[in-house]
Amino acid sequence: MAGDIYCAIDIGGTKTLFCLLDRDRNIYFKRRLPTPAGKEVEVLVDTVNRGINRGLEETGLATENLTGIGICIAALTNFQQGIVYQAPNLGWTQPVALKDYFRKTWGCPLYIENDANAAVLGEVYYGAARGHRHVIYITISTGIGGGLFLDGQLYRGAGGFAGEIGHTKSYGEGRTCGCGGSDCLEAWASGRGIARSAGRRGEDGWDTARIFARAARGDHRARELVDQAVTDIATGVANLVTFLNPSCVVLGGSVAAANPFFFERVRDFVQNKAIRTAVTVTPLEIVPSVLEPEAGIWGIYAMMIHEIG
Numbered sequence: 396m397a398g399d400i401y402c403a404i405d406i407g408g409t410k411t412l413f414c415l416l417d418r419d420r421n422i423y424f425k426r427r428l429p430t431p432a433g434k435e436v437e438v439l440v441d442t443v444n445r446g447i448n449r450g451l452e453e454t455g456l457a458t459e460n461l462t463g464i465g466i467c468i469a470a471l472t473n474f475q476q477g478i479v480y481q482a483p484n485l486g487w488t489q490p491v492a493l494k495d496y497f498r499k500t501w502g503c504p505l506y507i508e509n510d511a512n513a514a515v516l517g518e519v520y521y522g523a524a525r526g527h528r529h530v531i532y533i534t535i536s537t538g539i540g541g542g543l544f545l546d547g548q549l550y551r552g553a554g555g556f557a558g559e560i561g562h563t564k565s566y567g568e569g570r571t572c573g574c575g576g577s578d579c580l581e582a583w584a585s586g587r588g589i590a591r592s593a594g595r596r597g598e599d600g601w602d603t604a605r606i607f608a609r610a611a612r613g614d615h616r617a618r619e620l621v622d623q624a625v626t627d628i629a630t631g632v633a634n635l636v637t638f639l640n641p642s643c644v645v646l647g648g649s650v651a652a653a654n655p656f657f658f659e660r661v662r663d664f665v666q667n668k669a670i671r672t673a674v675t676v677t678p679l680e681i682v683p684s685v686l687e688p689e690a691g692i693w694g695i696y697a698m699m700i701h702e703i704g
């Protein structure tokens with residue numbers, strides 16, 4: 396296995412996942428470490444570097460074995476520049492030339508990509524969207540992220556910031572969002588958004604897990620909160636289906652997974668609300684992610700193997 400080892404890393408808001416893999420998808424190392432969110436950039440870079448080194452040490456590999464390092468991150472990122480422009484989850488207030496930080500340590504090719512952009516590629520190559528050329532991926536958990544695979548390729552947009560369905564408007568009145576805007580889908584329908592809605596109704600202390608548990612037991616107030624969020628998400632999906640005419644929509648994240656009727660309700664809503672031809676003439680699949688919580692890892696790996704070479 397000398398050479399041709401790929402390091403795939405997913406930096407999330409709370410955990411960072413490290414994997415070392417070869418070209419044949421054999422995994423040599425997999426480890427989760429806490430993400431040092433809210434700290435200086437150097438602290439995160441140091442954590443990532445230590446994670447990679449730990450992987451190399453534990454597997455007996457050398458730096459020279461690394462063919463590429465791919466990092467996906469929950470942040471608005473320009474792939475070509477390797478710059479993170481906005482990262483509310485990490486608490487960075489200024490653009491960060493993240494690739495340059497890692498270049499100081501690693502000589503192999505480095506790639507920095509938004510996590511949902513990576514995840515849509517993962518689902519296309521190895522997951523729920525295999526065989527599709529027009530795919531929308533949305534993950535709904537603490538926040539809401541999205542990635543677009545259009546006409547057979549990842550669609551990044553002019554600056555690399557396409558797919559941010561979580562920050563489309565307008566899903567309520569008067570609620571700020573982590574992006575700096577207000578009344579984004581994420582501010583209302585993410586796990587955090589649902590908990591905020593509960594707090595606004597005087598149900599202080601209801602975290603998202605508790606709301607889902609209560610809704611599953613038939614609690615009327617909890618059901619209302621969850622129903623509204625599902626309707627908001629389904630509205631966003633219906634708009635995207637009308638706008639982009641995909642053949643596959645992959646939905647991931649804890650909010651989808653925690654609701655037994657989530658997919659049934661989103662499918663019904665989209666069938667009734669999206670423009671008719673986009674859901675009748677074109678076969679449309681609305682399916683759960685099959686790679687979670689590792690869709691980003693597989694996507695950044697696929698990017699290194701298939702998209703870059």
Ligand SMILES: [Zn+2]
Binds near residue numbers: 573574575
């Ligand atoms: Zn927003």
